[in-house]
Amino acid sequence: MKRLKLVVWAVLVVAMAFLAACNNSASNEAVDPKQLLTDAIKQSQEMESMAFEGQYVLSLDFENMMIDEEIKGFLDIFKDLTINYSGAYQKDLEKVELVLETQMNLGDLRSTVEVPLLIEGEKIWLKVPNLPGFIPDEFSGQYLEMDLKEIAEMSGEEYVPIFPENEEEEQAMTGLALEIIGVFIKNVDDSNFSVTSEEGTEVTVDFSGDRLYDIIENTVRHSLPELYEVLSKSEHLELLGLTQADLDELKELENEIPEDAFAELEELKDYIQINVGEMKVLLDEDGFIKQEGFSFDGTFSDPEIGEDIRISFDFTQSYSNVNGEQEFVLEAPGADVIDVAELFGTLMMGGMDYSDEFYDVEFERVDELQFELAQEEWFNRPEVSEIFFEDESTYELLFDEEFLEMLLYDEAGRDEWLSEYGVEL
Structure with missing residues (x-):
């Protein structure tokens, strides 16, 4: 805008x-x-x-x-x-x-x-710091890559x-x-x-x-x-x-x-x-x-x-060195970078005690859906957040690809499911 x-x-x-x-x-x-x-x-x-x-x-x-x-x-x-x-x-x-x-x-x-x-x-790279207890160990020291055009498209905003x-x-x-x-x-x-x-x-x-x-x-x-x-x-x-x-x-x-x-x-x-x-x-x-x-x-x-x-x-x-040629220390990282959606999906799982079988699930598509869902205004309403984040059984649904696609792309199905919890959009 x-x-x-x-x-x-x-x-x-x-x-x-x-x-x-x-x-x-x-x-x-x-x-x-x-x-x-x-x-x-x-x-x-x-x-x-x-x-x-x-x-x-x-x-x-x-x-x-x-x-x-x-x-x-x-x-x-x-x-x-x-x-x-x-x-x-x-x-x-x-x-x-x-x-x-x-x-x-x-x-x-x-x-x-x-x-x-x-x-x-249009790209930003941020090196993930080592913060035990805050950042998963597998991401520490790697570069997080953000493509501003892609983020704007996913959020429905105009790219600035x-x-x-x-x-x-x-x-x-x-x-x-x-x-x-x-x-x-x-x-x-x-x-x-x-x-x-x-x-x-x-x-x-x-x-x-x-x-x-x-x-x-x-x-x-x-x-x-x-x-x-x-x-x-x-x-x-x-x-x-x-x-x-x-x-x-x-x-x-x-x-x-x-x-x-x-x-x-x-x-x-x-x-x-x-x-x-x-x-x-x-x-x-x-x-x-x-x-x-x-x-x-x-x-x-x-x-x-x-x-x-x-x-x-x-x-x-x-x-x-105002208006002079600058000496840059940092260079764009290679192909080994973390996608925003990948990190977002992992952080969403933080603090939950899941079984080994649960971690065997392939999360690549789920990550994309989770990131898209987080941009939806209705999903960020307090009454909706309460449904998903205060009950472990409904929270696990956020890692079900079919369920996420229903929430995002089937408006009637989403409204019917939310109505069971007394929420009307």
């Missing part, structure tokens, strides 16, 4: 906005930070390639919370989590590589996990390429995204922005303390109405495949926001305290991004019971 394309391109443009800078960024003269960011988005259209590396650091402090051991064991994974990554992007080769590395606290096991990912055209195929449409989408982002930037108070020039031009956006709440209120009061006006343009409606009815839904959403919602937003300050909140973008002498960062530290409290949890999150990313 074209609306799905908007989401994809909006995300890409926002990301690329921080991969380029405006032409005047190297100047020592005072620069309007809002204009600097807006110009960076325009400049992002010239980004053809780059190398990058970065780090995410997440820290949780929940010692003051009364939680059971099972939840605590899960939260321990994220108590002190650091993810390092590096990669490269080159548009003309339609190629992206990304290598993630982290150490995970899995109970008594402290495991180093490395996940290489490679994108070429990662790399643009239509230059004119790409420019139109980028222009629209620029207008939309400009609306939101414009309505953030100037006091949230600052520019320094010590080691290049650095733009800082501060949303600490109550600033974040002010940004949210300005977005609702001012940005949403202006967004409606931008999307109302006939060329944008055509580009996104929207109708006037779609816009009316947006307008209705805006009108349904009660005035007391802002009073409730004010009350949130008693529960959520933003200790640190800022985004920084450092530009080099050529006007390109040298480094960007995002920091957040917040305390989520319940004054009535005296419990709180503190979350801190830091992200930094640096760039090099």
Whole structure:
């Protein structure tokens, strides 16, 4: 769907906005930070390639919370989590590589996990990490292959390429995204922005303390109405495949926001305290991004019971060899890869104690049917999921090829079978 394309391109443009800078960024003269960011988005259209590396650091402090051991064991994974990554992007080769590395606290096991990912055209390869208890041993270390066109066909969605195929449409989408982002930037108070020039031009956006709440209120009061006006343009409606009815839904959403919602937003300050909140973008002498960062530290409290949890999150990313020829470490694997449907079918069996005879069943066709079934909206309804996943006898039917084909291709038979369990579609 074209609306799905908007989401994809909006995300890409926002990301690329921080991969380029405006032409005047190297100047020592005072620069309007809002204009600097807006110009960076325009400049992002010239980004053809780059190398990058970065780090995410997440820290949780929940010692003051009364939680059971099972939840605590899960939260321990994220108590002190650091993810390092590096990669490269080159548009003309339609190629992206990304290598993630982290150490995970899995109970008594402290495991180093490395996940290489490679994108070429419409295909993605992901190396399955070794995670005992989470990933079957037979898949660890192998590459999972995903063909985006095939996945789109199986899910009934329009294929949305990662790399643009239509230059004119790409420019139109980028222009629209620029207008939309400009609306939101414009309505953030100037006091949230600052520019320094010590080691290049650095733009800082501060949303600490109550600033974040002010940004949210300005977005609702001012940005949403202006967004409606931008999307109302006939060329944008055509580009996104929207109708006037779609816009009316947006307008209705805006009108349904009660005035007391802002009073409730004010009350949130008693529960959520933003200790640190800022985004920084450092530009080099050529006007390109040298480094960007995002920091957040917040305390989520319940004054009535005296419990709180503190979350801190830091992200930094640096760039090099912008618009140069990139050196890629990863190569597309050979024929020995795992199909998505194969892994999906195996994971569906996880946690069940089956006999050896059951494992002798040939699953190739069943895998395909299971994957197709998982895309059906009706199959994901809670009342339907309950039938299959809370009773072992009905769960085993998900591995019966004839039964799966009945569910998928015989609507009358499916409805009759579900009616026996009191479910009407």
